[in-house]
Amino acid sequence: RASINLAVIAGDGIGPEIVPEGLKVLRAALAESGTELSVTPYSIGAQRYLDTGETLSTADLEALAGHDALLLGAIGDPRVPAGILEREILLRLRFAFDHYVNLRPSVLYPGVPTPLAEPGNIDLVVVREGTEGLYSGNGGSVHRGMPTEVATEVSVNTAHGTERLVRYAFELAASRPRRHLTLVHKTNVLVHAGGLWQRTVDRLAAEYPDINVDYCNVDAATIYLVTDPQRFDVIVTDNLFGDILTDEAGAVSGGVGLAASGNINPEGDFPSMFEPIHGSAPDIAGTGKADPTATIASVALMLRHLGLAGPAARIEAAIRADMEARAEASARGVPLRRTTTQIGDAILAAMEDNR
Amino acid sequence: RASINLAVIAGDGIGPEIVPEGLKVLRAALAESGTELSVTPYSIGAQRYLDTGETLSTADLEALAGHDALLLGAIGDPRVPAGILEREILLRLRFAFDHYVNLRPSVLYPGVPTPLAEPGNIDLVVVREGTEGLYSGNGGSVHRGMPTEVATEVSVNTAHGTERLVRYAFELAASRPRRHLTLVHKTNVLVHAGGLWQRTVDRLAAEYPDINVDYCNVDAATIYLVTDPQRFDVIVTDNLFGDILTDEAGAVSGGVGLAASGNINPEGDFPSMFEPIHGSAPDIAGTGKADPTATIASVALMLRHLGLAGPAARIEAAIRADMEARAEASARGVPLRRTTTQIGDAILAAMEDNR
Ligand SMILES: CC(C)[C@H](C(=O)O)[C@@H](O)C(=O)O
Ligand SMILES: CC(C)[C@H](C(=O)O)[C@@H](O)C(=O)O
Numbered sequence: 001r002a003s004i005n006l007a008v009i010a011g012d013g014i015g016p017e018i019v020p021e022g023l024k025v026l027r028a029a030l031a032e033s034g035t036e037l038s039v040t041p042y043s044i045g046a047q048r049y050l051d052t053g054e055t056l057s058t059a060d061l062e063a064l065a066g067h068d069a070l071l072l073g074a075i076g077d078p079r080v081p082a083g084i085l086e087r088e089i090l091l092r093l094r095f096a097f098d099h100y101v102n103l104r105p106s107v108l109y110p111g112v113p114t115p116l117a118e119p120g121n122i123d124l125v126v127v128r129e130g131t132e133g134l135y136s137g138n139g140g141s142v143h144r145g146m147p148t149e150v151a152t153e154v155s156v157n158t159a160h161g162t163e164r165l166v167r168y169a170f171e172l173a174a175s176r177p178r179r180h181l182t183l184v185h186k187t188n189v190l191v192h193a194g195g196l197w198q199r200t201v202d203r204l205a206a207e208y209p210d211i212n213v214d215y216c217n218v219d220a221a222t223i224y225l226v227t228d229p230q231r232f233d234v235i236v237t238d239n240l241f242g243d244i245l246t247d248e249a250g251a252v253s254g255g256v257g258l259a260a261s262g263n264i265n266p267e268g269d270f271p272s273m274f275e276p277i278h279g280s281a282p283d284i285a286g287t288g289k290a291d292p293t294a295t296i297a298s299v300a301l302m303l304r305h306l307g308l309a310g311p312a313a314r315i316e317a318a319i320r321a322d323m324e325a326r327a328e329a330s331a332r333g334v335p336l337r338r339t340t341t342q343i344g345d346a347i348l349a350a351m352e353d354n355r
Numbered sequence: 356r357a358s359i360n361l362a363v364i365a366g367d368g369i370g371p372e373i374v375p376e377g378l379k380v381l382r383a384a385l386a387e388s389g390t391e392l393s394v395t396p397y398s399i400g401a402q403r404y405l406d407t408g409e410t411l412s413t414a415d416l417e418a419l420a421g422h423d424a425l426l427l428g429a430i431g432d433p434r435v436p437a438g439i440l441e442r443e444i445l446l447r448l449r450f451a452f453d454h455y456v457n458l459r460p461s462v463l464y465p466g467v468p469t470p471l472a473e474p475g476n477i478d479l480v481v482v483r484e485g486t487e488g489l490y491s492g493n494g495g496s497v498h499r500g501m502p503t504e505v506a507t508e509v510s511v512n513t514a515h516g517t518e519r520l521v522r523y524a525f526e527l528a529a530s531r532p533r534r535h536l537t538l539v540h541k542t543n544v545l546v547h548a549g550g551l552w553q554r555t556v557d558r559l560a561a562e563y564p565d566i567n568v569d570y571c572n573v574d575a576a577t578i579y580l581v582t583d584p585q586r587f588d589v590i591v592t593d594n595l596f597g598d599i600l601t602d603e604a605g606a607v608s609g610g611v612g613l614a615a616s617g618n619i620n621p622e623g624d625f626p627s628m629f630e631p632i633h634g635s636a637p638d639i640a641g642t643g644k645a646d647p648t649a650t651i652a653s654v655a656l657m658l659r660h661l662g663l664a665g666p667a668a669r670i671e672a673a674i675r676a677d678m679e680a681r682a683e684a685s686a687r688g689v690p691l692r693r694t695t696t697q698i699g700d701a702i703l704a705a706m707e708d709n710r
Contacts, residue, residue: 076543083543091544115581117472134510139547149514151551155489159504186595188431188438189446192494196506222603223611226470226581240541244599248577256578 001307003036007067007271011045012085013280014290014340015073021292021344022071022299025318028348029303029311032355040067046077046085055088061096069302070273073295074280087137094130097270099263100161101168102128102239103301104246104277108229108253109320111327113335115252116226122253124232125176127169128242130263132161133193135239157193157238162200168266169236170208180212180233184221184241197238218244225249246277254323257291260298262305272305274298288339293319296347318351325350356662358391362422362626366400367440368635369645369695370428376647376699377426377654380673383703384658384666387710395422401432401440410443416451424657425452425628428650429635442492449485452625454618455516456523457483457594458656459601459632463584463608464675466682468690470607471581477608479587480531482524483597485618487516488548490594512548512593517555523621524591525563535567535588539576539596552593573599580604601632609678612646615653617660627660629653643694648674651702673706680705 006026010019023039030037042060049055064070075090076082093099108114108122138154166183173181183201187194198215205213216224218241224231225248237245250259256278263273276294284290297319303312325346329336338346361381365374378394385392397415404410419425430445431437448454463469463477493509521538528536538556542549553570560568571579573596579586580603592600605614611633618628631649639645652674658667680701684691693701 083546083549086543087546115471115473117470135544138507139510139545141547141551143514144550145554147514147518149551151512151547152493153510153512153545153548155494155508155510157506157508159498159502163502186598188441189490189595190494190508191438191442192496192506193508194438195499196496196504199500219598219602222577222599223606226603226606227610240544243541243574244577247574248581248603251578251581255582 005068007070009072011073011075012077013282013285018292018295019073022295026299072275076280099130101264102130103262106249106253109323112254120230122229126235133239173234178233184237262301274302321350360423362425364427366428366430367432368637368640373647373650374428377650381654427630431635454485456619457485458617461604461608464678467609475585477584481590488594528589533588539592617656629657676705
C-alpha cells in the first residue's frame with residue numbers, strides 16, 4: 001500500500017491530547033516504510049454539539065466513508081447528557097460502517113503493574129460483536145414517568161451477524177499458537193440468543209477441527225479474568241458482554257490506558273475505525289496525565305488491518321520496549337511518572353532505536 | 356420468633372455436602388437461643404429430573420410456600436442440558452415467591468487470600484433485582500436454525516419492580532455507616548431501561564437526603580472492582596448486571612466459596628430463599644473440597660431476615676474467627692487445607708468458644 005488516507009476524530013476530553021501522540025508514531029513508522037500519509041481532522045464531538053446541536057451529519061458520514069481508515073480519540077463530555085454523543089457519534093459510526101468486529105486484545109507485559117497479585121501470562125483477545133445485541137437501539141417505554149411505566153431493551157441477534165463474527169474469531173484463533181476459542185454468553189438464562197450463539201459456534205467448530213473450543217458463562221468469565229486470566233486465548237461474545245469483559249480485561253492487564261481496539265469491517269466495504277477502549281476521562285483532561293499508549297497500540301492495529309504488518313510490528317516492538325522500561329522502573333520502586341507527550345516521545349525513541 | 360419451619364433443597368453437585376454444614380451451624384445457633392427448628396428436605400434437582408422428568412411441580416411450590424424460609428445448596432448438573440434446572444427450579448422459585456431483592460454482600464476479611472495485590476477494605480453489598488430484566492424469559496426466535504434466524508431477548512423493567520428494589524437499597528444504605536449508594540447500569544446505551552432506573556434513583560434520592568448517591572457504568576464497575584473495590588458500599592442494579600458483578604465481587608473478596616446470598620421477599624408474602632452464590636461445582640462434587648462457608652453465611656442472612664439478629668450475629672462472629680484462622684495460616688505460609696466437614700466443624704467450634 002503506497003498511501004493511507006486517514007480521517008482523525010480527536011473528540012472530547014483527553015482525545016485531543018492522545019491522538020497527536022498516535023499520529024506522531026504513525027508518521028515515523030510510515031516514513032520508514034515509505035508509505036504516504038494524508039490526515040484529515042474532523043471536528044466531531046462535544047464542542048461542535050454544544051455550538052451547533054450537530055453530532056454526526058450525513059455529510060460527515062459521506063466524507064468519512066471516503067477514507068481508508070478512521071482514528072478516534074474519545075467521545076463523551078460531562079456538559080452533554082450521558083449517552084447522546086456516545087450513541088450519535090461512536091455507535092452510529094460503528095453501525096453505519098458495519099464494524100461488526102470489535103477487536104480488543106489484552107496483553108500483560110512482564111513486570112507491568114497490575115492489580116492482580118499473581119496475574120500469570122495474560123495474552124487474550126476479545127472478539128466483540130459490534131452491530132447488534134442490546135446495542136441495536138431496539139426498546140422503548142410505555143407510561144413513561146408514571147407508576148405503571150414499563151421500559152424494555154431488546155437484544156437482537158441475527159444468524160448473519162453471529163456467523164460472520166464467530167467465523168472471524170475462529171480464523172483469529174487459528175492464527176494464534178494456542179488455537180483456543182471460548183464462547184462467553186449466558187446461555188443458561190438467555191436461551192434464544194444463547195442458543196443461536198452456541199449453535200453457530202458448534203457448527204463452525206466442525207469446520208475448524210484443530211481449534212479447541214469451549215464455553216463459559218459471562219458471570220464465571222469475570223471470575224476467571226481475576227483468578228486465572230491465562231485460561232483465555234480468543235473470546236468471542238456479544239456486544240454488551242464484550243463491553244463488560246474488555247474493561248475488566250484491560251484493568252487486569254495494566255489498565256485501560258494500555259488497551260487498544262479496532263472497530264473493523266473485515267470486507268473493507270467501509271473504513272474501519274481504531275480507538276483506545278478507554279473513554280474521554282474528563283477528570284484528567286488537560287493535565288497531561290493521559291497515557292497515549294492505547295492510542296498508539298490502536299494505530300498498530302490499524303496498520304495491520306491495512307496490510308502494513310511491518311510498520312505495525314515496529315510500533316508494537318516499541319510499545320513492548322516501553323513496557324520493559326515501566327517494569328524496570330516499578331521493580332526499582334520508582335514507577336515512571338511521565339506526561340502524555342513524554343510517553344509518546346519514549347515510544348517514538350524506542351522505535352528509532354530499533355531501526 | 357419461637358420456631359422456624361425450614362424447607363431445605365440440597366440440590367446438585369456439592370449441594371448435599373455443604374447444606375449439612377449450614378444446618379449443623381444453624382441448629383447450634385438456635386439451640387443457644389431456644390428457637391425450635393423443623394427441617395423438611397425436598398428432593399428437587401437433577402436426580403429427580405433424570406428419574407421422573409419433573410423439575411418443580413405445582414405441588415412442590417404449594418408445599419414450599421408453607422415454610423418460613425428455604426435453604427438451597429446448588430442447582431445444575433452436567434447430565435442435564437445447561438439451563439433447564441437453573442430456569443425451571445432456581446429462577447422459577449425466585450419468580451414464584453417474588454424474590455425481588457437478591458442480596459449479595461461481599462466482605463474481604465483481613466488477611467484472607469484474594470487475587471488482588473492491594474485489595475483494600477472490601478465491604479460492599481449488591482442489591483440485585485431478582486424478578487425482571489433479561490431474566491424475564493421474554494424473547495424468542497424466528498427462522499430457527501436457518502441463515503435468516505433472528506433471536507431476541509427482552510429486558511423488561513417496570514416502575515413497580517424498579518422502585519421497590521431501589522427503595523430497599525436506599526434503606527439498606529441508610530443502615531450502613533458509609534451511607535453510599537451506587538446505581539450500576541449502562542444508561543448511555545440502554546436508554547429506556549437506564550432512564551427508568553436513573554429516574555427512580557433520582558426521585559428516591561430526594562427522600563433520602565443523607566445518602567450519598569452516584570452512578571457507575573457497568574463496564575467501569577468491573578474495573579473498580581479490581582482497582583478500587585472500596586469505592587463501593589451499596590450497589591443497586593438489575594438482574595443481569597447483578598449476576599455479573601457479584602461473581603466478580605465474590606472473586607476479589609476471597610472467592611465465591613465465601614459469598615452468601617438471600618433471595619428475599621421483604622414483605623414476607625412468600626418465604627425467602629437463601630443460597631451460596633456459587634454453583635453446583637460438579638468438578639469437585641464428592642471430593643470434600645467444597646467450602647461450606649457461603650452456605651453458613653447464607654444461614655446467617657436467613658436468621659437476620661427472620662428477625663433473629665442474635666443467632667445471626669453469633670454465626671457471623673464465628674465465620675469471622677475462622678477467617679482470622681485462615682489469614683493466620685496464610686501469613687505463616689501454610690494455607691489451611693480442610694475438608695467441607697472440617698470447615699463446618701471449625702466454624703461450629705468458634706461459635707461455641709464465643710458463647
Ligand atoms: C462509550 C460506550 C458507548 C462504549 C460502548 O459501550 O461500546 C464504550 O464503553 C466502549 O467500550 O467502546
Ligand atoms: C444459575 C444461574 C441461573 C444463576 C443466575 O444467573 O442468577 C446464578 O448464576 C446466580 O447468580 O445465582
